[in-house]
Amino acid sequence: MSKKSAQFSLLVFAACPAFSCAGVPSDALRIVSAPVLATCPIGSCPPISSPQAAYSALEQYTVSQKVKNWEIGAAFGMLDATGAHVGQANDHTDGAKMGVYIGLMQTANGGPGWSLNSNIVRNAQPGGVNSVPGYAGAGTEGRPGAMDVYSSTIGYELDLSNFDRDSNGLPPRYPFVVGEYLTTTSTYTSWAGIFYGIGDGQKADSWHDGILFSSPNQGGGRSVSDNTILDLSNADVGYHSLGIHANAGWYDESRGKYGLWLTGTKMIEDIDISSSSPVALAINGQRPSGAIHMNISALGTDGSYGILDTSEHGKRSSYDDRSNGDAAIEARGHYTQAAFSSIGATTAVALNAASGQKVCFDHGNHCLVYKNGALNYLVSDRNIMKIDDNGNITIQGTITQNGKI
Structure with missing residues (x-):
């Protein structure tokens, strides 16, 4: 075996401690070792003297050989055929099975930790030291546009197939079936369940869309059926938009009954606009009916206001109508006092008409x-x-x- 091929097939095995070997089948494999192998990120080795050199206890490297075949660096599989009807919880269940389990525990003296870190690089060549700024041995960038557009680049794929029954909740009514499950067992609150970052010095934007839900397929199936995002968290704010958004903080181009549907009973207001924008609310477009339609029921003997304005307008008017139509205000309801009343107004002129x-x-x-x-x-x-x-x-x-x- 040449020296070059040996560096891609090196494995270090260590005998397991006596207290942990009892009852282990003879065909089982256990590897216990200190991280002594100089690890090469993306198959490109930095010098051992590099302060960013990495070490591991187990390595596996390979280079693709086939053209039309799938090639996999390492495969783990398990057939779950036992353990049903032994538990009722969604986690910590007797009889649970896992295809792969990866764990990391940080002690008080531990450094930054990742339980799992995957990395995929599109259009690069292995080799070079610090070739990508700040990352030792990360490879050299290829010529832009050199790759086939049909060669996808996917950082992580989770495939889930449900051939059992519909899942829309928790047992005992539904089975617990989710694509990804984020949960914690903590004493203190962590920052974010999912965090989007960007490398220092990167000039290009990372993503066109942060989260994208695909369109229905040719068979009519949808990527999401009921709620694209369902929030049951009781968080202080359901959706919080910060930063600078050139066009809109919330943009709706969908079709359906409503663009915004508010039904829950709030403590103060359904919509509160506390901004300093030039215009708080603008309604544009062509509409066969009214731009604003109110259909509210009065509560109590005093009733409720359709529109209540308690602002300070200075020399401006409370309502400024510059539209084109038969009338600025048309009253066609049922009024016990008057269609227009200025009894409670503090003004010397109830109606002001020009010459x-x-x-x-x-x-x-x-x-x-x-x-x-x-x-x-x-x-x-x-x-x-x-x-x-x-x-x-x-x-x-x-x-x-x-x-x-």
Whole structure:
């Protein structure tokens, strides 16, 4: 065996301690050793003198040989054929089986730890020292675009096939079937269940999409059926968006009944806008019905407000309508006092109309209008009475004093 081939097949075996060998079958394999092998990240060895040199107790290296065949560096498999009907918990269950178990315990003197660290590099060649900045022996970048677009690069794949029954909850109603299970047994709270990072000095963005749920397949099956994200955590904030988002913190282009559906009973408000943006809420687009539709029921004897404005607008108005339509406000409901009431307003003017604007009654057939220095009473646009600024009254009819009205 050449020296080159030997470095890819070296294994170090050590006899297991006497207290742990009892009852071990003769065909079982146990390897107990200190990490003494200089490990080569991605098959590219840094010098032993490098401060970033890594050591391991067990190594396995190989180089692909086939063209159309699948090739696997190491395979672990297990057929779970025993252990049913012995437990009822979802974890710590008697009879549980695991294809591979990887564990790491950190003591008070331990360094940074990973229980599992996988690494895949697309379009690179092994060799070189510190060829990728900051990582000893990480390889040399290849020519951009050199790889076949059909050669996928997948950091981690989890395949799950359920041929038993539907799972939509916990036993005893449903079996517990999940793709990935993150759980803790801790005294203190950790930072994040999933953390996205980026290498120091990297100029390119890492991902186009942080999480992507694929479209339905040709058979009609969907990647998610009920809720894309279901939050039962009781966390202080369900979704918290920080940073700078050039377009939107929340962007919805979906189709369905509602873009936003709020049904839970909140303590104060369903929507609270406390920002300093130029516009708090903008409604655009073409709509066959109303832009805002309110259908609320009054609670208690005092009822509830449709729209309540307690702001300080300064010299601006509470409601500024610059739209185009038949009317700015059209009242068609049932009102016990008035369609418009200014009884509780602190103002000297209840209605302010410009010169030439009419204040009408009876579907616009009887109106008052001030123009040309006089207040006019019109009936079907026919001027019946006029009072000028000097108090002079002009009428087309007669004046009856102490007559019957």
